[in-house]
Amino acid sequence: MKHIISVLVENKFGSLNRVAAMFSARGFNLESISIGETEDTEISRMTIVTRGEDQIISQVLKQLNRLVDTIKVIDLTRQPHVERELLLMTLKLTKTQQHEIFELINVFKGKVVDIKQKSITIEVIGSPDKINTTIDIFRVYGIKELARSGAVAIHRGE
Amino acid sequence: MHASGKTLNGSEIFIECLRRENVDFIFGYPGGSLLKVYETLYEVHDIKHILVRHEQGATHMAEGYARATGKPGVVLVTSGPGATNTVTGIANAYMDSSPMVVFTGQVPSSLIGNDAFQEADIVGITRPITKHNFLVKDVRELAMTIRKAFYLATTGRPGPVLVDMPKDVLNASCVLEWPESVEIRGFKPTLKCHINQVEKAAQKIAQAKRPLLYIGGGVISSEASEELRALAIQQNIPVTMTLQGLGAFPGNHPLSMGMLGMHGTYWANQAVNKCDLLIAVGARFDDRVTGKVETFAPQAFKIHNDIDPTNVDKNVQVDLPVVGDAKNFLAGLLEVMPEVTENRDAWLAEINAWRQQCPLTYSREDNALRTEFVIEEVSRQTRGNAVVVTDVGQHQMWTSQFYTFINPRSIISSGGLGTMGYGLPAAIGAAFGINDKPVILFCGDGGFMMNIQELVTAVHHKIPIKIFLINNSFLGMVRQWQELFHKEKYSFTDLGDSNPDFVKVAEAFGCKALMADNPDTAKEAITEAMAWEEGPILVDFRVVKKDMVFPMVPAGGSISDMLLARLNPKTMV
Numbered sequence: 001m002k003h004i005i006s007v008l009v010e011n012k013f014g015s016l017n018r019v020a021a022m023f024s025a026r027g028f029n030l031e032s033i034s035i036g037e038t039e040d041t042e043i044s045r046m047t048i049v050t051r052g053e054d055q056i057i058s059q060v061l062k063q064l065n066r067l068v069d070t071i072k073v074i075d076l077t078r079q080p081h082v083e084r085e086l087l088l089m090t091l092k093l094t095k096t097q098q099h100e101i102f103e104l105i106n107v108f109k110g111k112v113v114d115i116k117q118k119s120i121t122i123e124v125i126g127s128p129d130k131i132n133t134t135i136d137i138f139r140v141y142g143i144k145e146l147a148r149s150g151a152v153a154i155h156r157g158e
Numbered sequence: 159m160h161a162s163g164k165t166l167n168g169s170e171i172f173i174e175c176l177r178r179e180n181v182d183f184i185f186g187y188p189g190g191s192l193l194k195v196y197e198t199l200y201e202v203h204d205i206k207h208i209l210v211r212h213e214q215g216a217t218h219m220a221e222g223y224a225r226a227t228g229k230p231g232v233v234l235v236t237s238g239p240g241a242t243n244t245v246t247g248i249a250n251a252y253m254d255s256s257p258m259v260v261f262t263g264q265v266p267s268s269l270i271g272n273d274a275f276q277e278a279d280i281v282g283i284t285r286p287i288t289k290h291n292f293l294v295k296d297v298r299e300l301a302m303t304i305r306k307a308f309y310l311a312t313t314g315r316p317g318p319v320l321v322d323m324p325k326d327v328l329n330a331s332c333v334l335e336w337p338e339s340v341e342i343r344g345f346k347p348t349l350k351c352h353i354n355q356v357e358k359a360a361q362k363i364a365q366a367k368r369p370l371l372y373i374g375g376g377v378i379s380s381e382a383s384e385e386l387r388a389l390a391i392q393q394n395i396p397v398t399m400t401l402q403g404l405g406a407f408p409g410n411h412p413l414s415m416g417m418l419g420m421h422g423t424y425w426a427n428q429a430v431n432k433c434d435l436l437i438a439v440g441a442r443f444d445d446r447v448t449g450k451v452e453t454f455a456p457q458a459f460k461i462h463n464d465i466d467p468t469n470v471d472k473n474v475q476v477d478l479p480v481v482g483d484a485k486n487f488l489a490g491l492l493e494v495m496p497e498v499t500e501n502r503d504a505w506l507a508e509i510n511a512w513r514q515q516c517p518l519t520y521s522r523e524d525n526a527l528r529t530e531f532v533i534e535e536v537s538r539q540t541r542g543n544a545v546v547v548t549d550v551g552q553h554q555m556w557t558s559q560f561y562t563f564i565n566p567r568s569i570i571s572s573g574g575l576g577t578m579g580y581g582l583p584a585a586i587g588a589a590f591g592i593n594d595k596p597v598i599l600f601c602g603d604g605g606f607m608m609n610i611q612e613l614v615t616a617v618h619h620k621i622p623i624k625i626f627l628i629n630n631s632f633l634g635m636v637r638q639w640q641e642l643f644h645k646e647k648y649s650f651t652d653l654g655d656s657n658p659d660f661v662k663v664a665e666a667f668g669c670k671a672l673m674a675d676n677p678d679t680a681k682e683a684i685t686e687a688m689a690w691e692e693g694p695i696l697v698d699f700r701v702v703k704k705d706m707v708f709p710m711v712p713a714g715g716s717i718s719d720m721l722l723a724r725l726n727p728k729t730m731v
Contacts, residue, residue: 017282142505
């Protein structure tokens with residue numbers, strides 16, 4: 001099954017490489033990985049989305065913990081958490097479909113970030129599932145380019 | 159922080175830090191980016207620098223030293239090719255969990271990333287084969303980094319750590335501040351076992367009718383042999399060991415089953431197959447031990463003690479994991495074990511019947527010289543009172559079978575990585591570390607050629623190692639697989655026509671050398687070699703070409719697939 005893992009690492013060069021290299025060296029699945037500074041500038045938070053049976057996930061968690069630059073590893077999957085991903089997507093814009101596109105953007109609570117004669121760039125924020133659906137729906141209108149941030153996630157507050 | 163108050167340059171700080179880490183040997187090779195360090199070393203006499211002839215040799219020497227003494231081995235090499243030449247030795251130490259700190263020179267910080275002369279991203283290259291590694295960017299971080307490197311290499315599961323030092327950092331100066339303690343927030347190994355888990359393990363042991371201790375190198379690195387011995391004898395539990403675990407329990411004790419796994423003894427593997435409780439201590443269920451995991455110890459409740467949690471449930475799912483140091487686990491068991499335990503006489507009798515049924519044996523026909531004879535004779539003459547180093551291949555497996563290891567740290571062998579060329583430098587490194595026992599190397603003719611240049615190092619320092627060259631003019635283990643599994647296509651494994659005259663080669667290096675090609679001359683040569691103290695001695699044992707190591711569990715096979723003899727290779731147990 002899918003797991004979302006939050007990893008606190010030392011904010012040092014090479015930390016991301018150590019994690020990514022460990023996944024490839026041990027043949028673990030890596031669907032997405034995102035990283036950024038936390039409230040403490042010496043610490044970065046990585047959000048990793050991976051898939052595997054329980055035994056594999058248990059190895060993933062232990063191998064992450066084993067890295068010296070890793071401070072804390074939390075499997076958020078079965079805990080209350082918020083998960084978000086950012087999608088930036090440029091679509092073809094034609095007079096006939098213009099109206100439909102704008103309506104769908106509203107449905108997905110998206111935003112228009114750029115608009116040109118023949119194209120429109122939108123942003124959508126949501127769970128990775130919602131982002132998948134968004135992409136599926138917009139595919140028929142002609143996607144010129146898209147970029148996904150990968151999921152970021154955090155524990156729900158008390 | 160303890161400040162010495164002195165302003166030193168990076169090279170002086172480096173040496174001073176090694177001093178404070180009680181380093182007595184550096185295995186190294188100079189080069190452009192390390193000129194400043196070697197300038198400093200010129201005046202240093204309390205730390206001995208051993209000049210190797212190839213950087214790979216330095217890493218294996220450092221590992222041999224570490225395995226013989228328990229102290230971390232130290233390597234010093236230059237940037238670029240100097241650094242990349244250490245890769246195999248680092249990978250070897252990583253696989254076998256040997257403590258080692260490798261210092262590499264690096265091009266000046268300003269040139270890093272510019273494809274400068276003798277630049278290699280050694281931190282990037284060695285990330286997957288070190289426990290951790292560092293690039294020092296500022297001379298003020300050097301002392302702390304060195305402190306951390308030694309701490310990481312020797313704490314928890316030991317392993318190699320690399321410190322990359324750019325030339326400008328070694329030239330820059332600052333006040334040396336030696337950190338009295340070291341704290342790494344991401345590194346908190348579990349040393350102490352959870353008492354509940356230990357108690358559960360003790361109960362299981364007390365109830366078991368057919369228990370078996372499966373002992374790995376972790377028992378050696380945690381210095382837990384005494385606890386193991388006490389537990390096994392008190393509870394009457396047979397002990398089988400991995401290649402790295404040999405010597406943890408005396409091989410001449412009736413409870414010793416010898417090695418298990420692919421070339422393990424018949425009785426040890428049968429015991430694994432039939433035991434109702436398997437107690438793995440400091441071992442990692444390597445594929446050379448388990449064969450097909452689904453049929454490994456199928457009837458056993460499995461207890462697994464390991465200091466590294468990633469080893470638990472990695473290859474084999476266990477019933478009771480106990481994370482922590484092996485010594486702590488075994489001592490804990492001794493404390494809580496109930497007095498009354500199951501009677502194991504029937505179980506031990508069963509194992510002894512297997513032992514009688516298929517003992518380790520070899521042909522004594524035709525007065526030909528066989529490796530098993532050489533090893534058995536060396537074992538007889540030394541009575542276990544030696545440090546035995548091997549290279550990789552048939553002779554290595556025969557050593558595990560025919561040399562009786564009695565003491566911990568008496569076998570030094572490349573297990574996980576299986577590095578040919580490991581033996582000679584590892585033996586030299588071991589001999590630098592210990593003086594009270596002879597150091598013996600069993601090495602094949604293939605592996606000997608892979609780091610033969612280090613013979614100079616041994617001769618130069620008059621290192622009295624006994625090099626017992628097991629010369630069958632073949633890459634014997636590969637040849638064995640070709641015979642058994644690859645239609646007898648002896649593809650590129652026959653070295654007969656191309657091997658040099660090893661006696662002449664050794665003599666050209668200034669090493670005393672003998673040749674033996676039958677059991678009588680072999681016996682005499684061993685006696686002569688054991689008495690030779692003036693430096694290294696090589697004996698070229700011309701052994702029969704086509705012997706095979708048995709028993710053998712084919713890769714990925716079950717105990718029931720075990721091959722017992724060449725005459726009848728299809729004979730299954």
